[in-house]
Amino acid sequence: MAGETVITVVGNLTADPELRYTQNGLPVANFTIASTPRNFDRAANEWKDGEALFLRASVWREFAEHVAGSLTKGMRVIAQGRLRQRSYQDREGNQRTAIELEVDEIGPSLRYATAQVTRAASTGGGFQGGGQGGGQARPAQQVSEEPWSTPGSSTSADAWSTPGSFGDDTPF
Structure with a gap:
């Protein structure tokens, strides 16, 4: 969206992400990046x-x-998202303002670590987007395919896996 403040933060998680569910069953994970x-x-x-x-x-x-x-706690992550400001009243009745990051993308930093990516099964329904809008959550499932392959494809049909199989031109 135009006018939103998008930032990228590199830091460490101060605790494991806390997964909760709203009354409607919508999952939300909260965490702090230092x-x-x-x-x-x-x-x-x-x-x-x-x-x-x-x-x-x-x-x-x-x-x-x-x-x-x-x-998990202590992991170095790279997170990109939109800053959100919200106002609330604390227990003593004082007006407070909090600035939070609504994350669009996050992943482990590979500067001092390695990672293995496993693609989650698609749930269909197109774009799921961030925020608090509609949509029904479904449990994530792991698939046993190559991390970057398209579901149902075989690596032998991958243009990058067999040198020379598609000629000298790129396959797209």
Whole structure:
């Protein structure tokens, strides 16, 4: 959407994502990403940590179940999403404002780790989108195909798997 504030945050999860379900059965996962800048202090000849940013984040629907089943406390992640501001009244009656990240994409950072991706079974119905809109959640299922293959395809039909099988031209 035009005018939305989209940001990318790299940091570590402070706890396992907390998966909950709304009264309508819609899954939502909430978690916090801690992002700490590091700068080299030439005078002291050492790296120094800056002030940490703790950003609350949320994901919805099947995405929430995927995040809760894949990411754990301490993992370094890269998250992209839209900043949302909401106002509320605390228990003492004070007006508060919270800024949260509504995550569109998230994954583990591979700078200091490795990961193996397993494609979840498609639930159909087209785009599921983020946010709190409609749609019915379905449990995620794992498939035993190659991580990047199209369901039902075989790797032998993959243009990149067999050199020379499609000539010198790219297959698209």
